[in-house]
Amino acid sequence: MKKAFLYTALIISISIILSSCKGGIDGKDKEVTIKFSTFLEEGAEADAYKEIIGMFEESHKNIKINLMATANGYDAALDGALKGGKGPDIMGLQRTKMIDYINKGYIKDISEWIDTAGLKDKYYGVSLGYGKYDGKYYGIGDLPYTVEWYYNKKVFKNAGIDEPKNMDELLDACKKLKRYVRYPIIIGAKDAWSADIAFGAISVQTINTEKLAKAYGSGEKAEFENLNGAEDALDIFYDLVRAGAISSKVEDIDYAQSVNEFVNGRAAIFPMGSWASKKIEDVMPKGFDYGVFESPIEFVSSPESKISATAVHVITVNKKSAHPKETMEFLNFLFSEEAQKVLAKKNGISGFKSVNSSSDDEIKGRILEHLDMTDENSTMYVDDISNEMMEATKSGILKIINKDMEPKEAYDLIINQAFTK
CATH class of the missing domain: 3.40.190.10 (Periplasmic binding protein-like II)
Incomplete structure (x- = not known):
């Protein structure tokens, strides 16, 4: 009886272990959903995000991006979600809102990631400065003007x-x-x-x-x-x-x-x-x-x-994201040259310098030259008040x-x- 009991217990234990490891044995990772919220509900920028997400999901079968785009009542809804500990993994914010959330401990410091990814040389000064506060980087502004x-x-x-x-x-x-x-x-x-x-x-x-x-x-x-x-x-x-x-x-x-x-x-x-x-x-x-x-x-x-x-919209990461690894995988792609080419095509200009082709249009050409002149101290007065x-x-x-x-x-x-x- 004792042996039968031990064999039964052993079989149950092995079943549990095998069940928990099934994803690894099958070569498939467990599917994860990343929530990405933004106030950019319509327009070229919203269309760009949808296309970029589609590209990412095609090469990352185990990660789904739930784009939650809404303009009306955005800040209030986000306030409530974060206060309740259920905020999205990635948040598109205005700069002052980012500062508010940093002071409340909601936003992750991504300075090390920005350095490791070599983004300081690739992005305009204002795109970096828009996501910087008190000497640290908490995001990147992706719509420079x-x-x-x-x-x-x-x-x-x-x-x-x-x-x-x-x-x-x-x-x-x-x-x-x-x-x-x-x-x-x-x-x-x-x-x-x-x-x-x-x-x-x-x-x-x-x-x-x-x-x-x-x-x-x-x-x-x-x-x-x-x-x-x-x-x-x-x-x-x-x-x-x-x-x-x-x-x-x-x-x-x-x-x-x-x-x-x-x-x-x-x-x-x-x-x-x-x-x-x-x-x-x-x-x-x-x-x-x-x-x-x-x-x-x-x-x-x-x-x-x-x-x-300005950079209008800063992409930030929830400090308490339930899926930090997958969230940063998407961020790596979002701010890559491949993804930013889509944003430049849809929006006309990206924060990623090299994807903005030179223009025969005098005005656009000068705007690009002026973006190149921006630094991390270039953020608009209205962005900081x-x-x-x-x-x-x-x-x-x-x-x-x-x-x-x-x-x-x-x-x-x-x-x-x-x-x-």
């Missing part, structure tokens, strides 16, 4: 003006342009994000954006009060207003109207993100000839960064535009308004 100085070529030719390269040349050009257009520089100041992007083209040269990000992450008013370079940027903006380069009428102009003023010849210079090229092309009248300045305007002699840029600070910055800018405040007063207003409970 620059802030460009669009200009009306016909107006410049009629005024006998060359592209300005520094503050003095810009002020001189705007004095001449006032005789030809209503707005030497047009800003859609009615929209806070649009006003702040124009301001950010200046502030990126005077404010260290890593310190700006740390100030945001701290949530402390004192960090902004002690932030070097902010008042310097407002001083420069003030000088442009005082010279008549920026009219008080822009207070009532939103982003869409600013594009219309530009393409219809009432504005000579239009500082805006490179995504505006499509909007300009869609609404411009036949024969409208425009370009972007070959060199970003140099506002200070030793800029923190030469050019303002709260919504409250964005609205407050607009308020301060409008006070300067309407000549109601000096730069120091305007910065005090910005800080106090942003931190009003």
